Amino acid sequence: MYQMANEELILEVTEQGAEMKSLKDRASGREYLWCGDAKYWKRTAPVLFPLVGRYRDNESIYQGKVYHLSQHGFARDMEFSLISQTETELWFALEETEETLENYPFRFRLLVGYRLEGRRVQVLWKVENTDDKEIWFSLGGHPAFVCPPGEGKRSSCRLRFDTAGPLVSGTLTENGVLGDRLRTYELEDHEMTVTDDLFEEDALVLENSQAHEVSLVDGNGEVYVTVSFDAPVFGIWSSSPDAPFVCIEPWYGVSDREDFSKELTERTWSQSLKAGEVFEGGYKITL
Numbered sequence: 001m002y003q004m005a006n007e008e009l010i011l012e013v014t015e016q017g018a019e020m021k022s023l024k025d026r027a028s029g030r031e032y033l034w035c036g037d038a039k040y041w042k043r044t045a046p047v048l049f050p051l052v053g054r055y056r057d058n059e060s061i062y063q064g065k066v067y068h069l070s071q072h073g074f075a076r077d078m079e080f081s082l083i084s085q086t087e088t089e090l091w092f093a094l095e096e097t098e099e100t101l102e103n104y105p106f107r108f109r110l111l112v113g114y115r116l117e118g119r120r121v122q123v124l125w126k127v128e129n130t131d132d133k134e135i136w137f138s139l140g141g142h143p144a145f146v147c148p149p150g151e152g153k154r155s156s157c158r159l160r161f162d163t164a165g166p167l168v169s170g171t172l173t174e175n176g177v178l179g180d181r182l183r184t185y186e187l188e189d190h191e192m193t194v195t196d197d198l199f200e201e202d203a204l205v206l207e208n209s210q211a212h213e214v215s216l217v218d219g220n221g222e223v224y225v226t227v228s229f230d231a232p233v234f235g236i237w238s239s240s241p242d243a244p245f246v247c248i249e250p251w252y253g254v255s256d257r258e259d260f261s262k263e264l265t266e267r268t269w270s271q272s273l274k275a276g277e278v279f280e281g282g283y284k285i286t287l
Contacts, residue, residue: 004089018047043144047075050137056258067102089116136264139281160216162213169204205235213229226287233252237249
């Protein structure tokens with residue numbers, strides 16, 4: 001586990017998945033990240049690569065060959081290497097292995113960085129195409145935040161968006177891919193309540209840059225965490241009606257549709273890089 005701190009925050013990150021495990025207010029010791037209790041969900045803030053969501057039937061086709069990946073790809077379960085560390089910045093790297101090449105036919109270098117700036121964490125992503133051909137990938141964040149931040153029920157909290165809405169969400173099927181049905185959410189003064197049934201049909205999947213800033217608001221009407229991003233897609237999710245966390249997930253990618261051809265190069269919101277090119281993305285967490 002690696003730790004860094006500034007005058008405001010303390011952040012802990014593990015090499016396993018380059019995943020944030022704790023984000024605390026330095027003065028009060030207040031924890032903002034979910035603890036990873038397996039009763040509800042064992043993860044805290046996984047990095048999703050090279051897949052966000054699911055392939056249809058967990059399969060993709062590239063140059064006539066079928067490849068298999070499970071939900072959200074393999075990076076979250078792999079050991080990254082620490083490549084640099086300062087008092088307020090960490091960088092980790094992951095490269096292809098013979099095993100990943102069996103399931104994902106490209107060579108790559110994925111860099112994941114974390115930088116503390118006042119009461120903000122910048123989550124930084126770089127994907128380098130180290131192959132001799134064009135590569136395709138998806139990339140996303142899945143940070144889970146304590147909700148409610150103190151005593152009480154999760155339904156005392158609200159989500160605040162940088163749009164007046166309404167928001168239109170895709171619907172995930174039992175197989176984890178996107179169906180045809182859409183759900184529309186009206187907002188009241190840019191907000192919606194985190195009701196017990198909000199996630200009864202799994203995550204909200206919001207495409208086409210409907211918002212670029214999402215905040216959690218406590219029962220006193222105070223914003224306690226904000227996630228800002230440029231990604232064209234984002235998800236909002238929690239695991240069960242009584243799970244004391246909410247995930248705000250910026251995505252460069254999305255699950256396949258039910259009728260998708262499985263062609264890897266044609267996936268919706270997929271990113272591509274020619275040989276030698278670099279993709280940069282990420283998001284910010286402000287407390």
